[in-house]
Amino acid sequence: MMPVYMADYSIGVDLGGTNFRAAAIDRGGKVLEGISGATNFAGGREAVLGDIVEAIEALRGRHGRQTLAGIGVGVAGFIRIREGFIANANNLPYLENFPVRDELARRLGTKVILENDANAAALGEKWVGAGKSVDDLVLLTLGTGVGGGIISGGKILRGAVGMAGEIGHTTVVPGGNPCGCGNQGCLEKHASATSVSAMAGMMHLGVDMSARAVAEMARLDSEEGQKARVIWRVFGESLGAALATLVNIFNFPLYLLSGGVLPAWEFFAPAMLETVARRSFTYRATQPDTRIAPATLGNEAGLYGAAYLSWLEE
């Protein structure tokens, strides 16, 4: 006899250049089962897609086909949502301009939703994370690059082809560092884990230091500690300028930050908040109702959001 009731669940996939993860998550936000592995970058497109399909099939086999609401895949890059491919994928170049969504759907024999990873993370934070209490928020993922996800009225703001939310490529320094996107002075060139590492190198603090290491260094009562604190202050100013623009444009109640720079929150937040307050009348006029806060789901946000996509589309 078949079970008369099984919880409705969805499968979310977070595909990064280094790792991929997949999880079966129920409608209440409970992770039923998770799978993770290294992205087989060297194996190329076929290997990467094969590993994803295998992970999804394993989850689907164990948790049931009938009660599966859908499959969502979050991946870095400029995504053309409506067409289902990645127009610009620095981390996974061999997926660029390939019909990723339709190929996964074909192999799995069911519909798949493809979404930008930061959009998925923003949705995840809205569903079960720091954004639960609001319908409108912006999430910035401050890691190797800077991703952005915008939730407006409870839904992902996607724009005409699904490329909305590329906040990491908004200009904060008009004549600043050149970016792979063709622009100069992009936010991700001036306020990412990568930019912190680059500044640490320029200040002779070390080669290839992680943002976490620069955060640890900022705790030291030494000349190095002072340099590290200056780096985080500059980081906070750049981030604050971008946030002021976002507050002026959206007047949303919540702006969440996540990624590898969060351990340095105490070192960059004062300069960031001072800059936002100085540069945004709206921010000052809406205190304390406009909040800038750390996201709470960490690396899991994208996985939750990818799973939730199936319900959002209903």
Place this chain on the structure above:
Amino acid sequence: MMPVYMADYSIGVDLGGTNFRAAAIDRGGKVLEGISGATNFAGGREAVLGDIVEAIEALRGRHGRQTLAGIGVGVAGFIRIREGFIANANNLPYLENFPVRDELARRLGTKVILENDANAAALGEKWVGAGKSVDDLVLLTLGTGVGGGIISGGKILRGAVGMAGEIGHTTVVPGGNPCGCGNQGCLEKHASATSVSAMAGMMHLGVDMSARAVAEMARLDSEEGQKARVIWRVFGESLGAALATLVNIFNFPLYLLSGGVLPAWEFFAPAMLETVARRSFTYRATQPDTRIAPATLGNEAGLYGAAYLSWLEE
């Protein structure tokens, strides 16, 4: 005997620091009657509100109470929509933090909607202007200041208290000219009719020249003409940087420009479009579907949009 049918109409008001206008407009976008006058700035709050109430009552008296869908008022400033007052009104300081909406509603004995003038103009362009064919657009009004209005999914993006869309106060030059909003390098300090006039003064072209005069000068085959063309090129670069940020954030299909700088379109558009293309991957990836174009309703846009507010709220 009463007429058995009268067209449903709405009253829109556009209240500026210099002039105010009111119009009865029917559901099809036809102006049934318009009234305009000088804003009695010297007379203060009582005189200004009295003139508006009188104009609305005149229109309502002639076009009927029963078929009036509603009354919308567009005014410059940071508007707290939900509370119905202007938090920051440079042009009409005595209306600042005064319950404008509720006071008008009380005197007229009916509901009134208060809206930012650029938001209203964006809605007007979407209704009967250059944005008719899309559901998502951004309008920039490039006049004395720079206003912004964002239409997302056919509705005004308002944000938490109604201050969304203040694009004129986004930063284009981080260490640039100080602005009344507290920021430095605001778009409206670097790409407005006022900034063009200021540059013309600095370049010894004339004192208090209008943007239109600087546009005329740009046509001259002389040293002055060359200076004027450089001013418009710089203007185009600043505007292009702001538009690139908007395209990256929204990925909307349409960005409209209006205001006193439009006569110089041919002089600033090339630098503007070149800058957007260079600074926005999304713009390049979505050509020719992402368009930057002149708005078509001119000063009438806000009046149409203010009238349409009543139907939008339904």
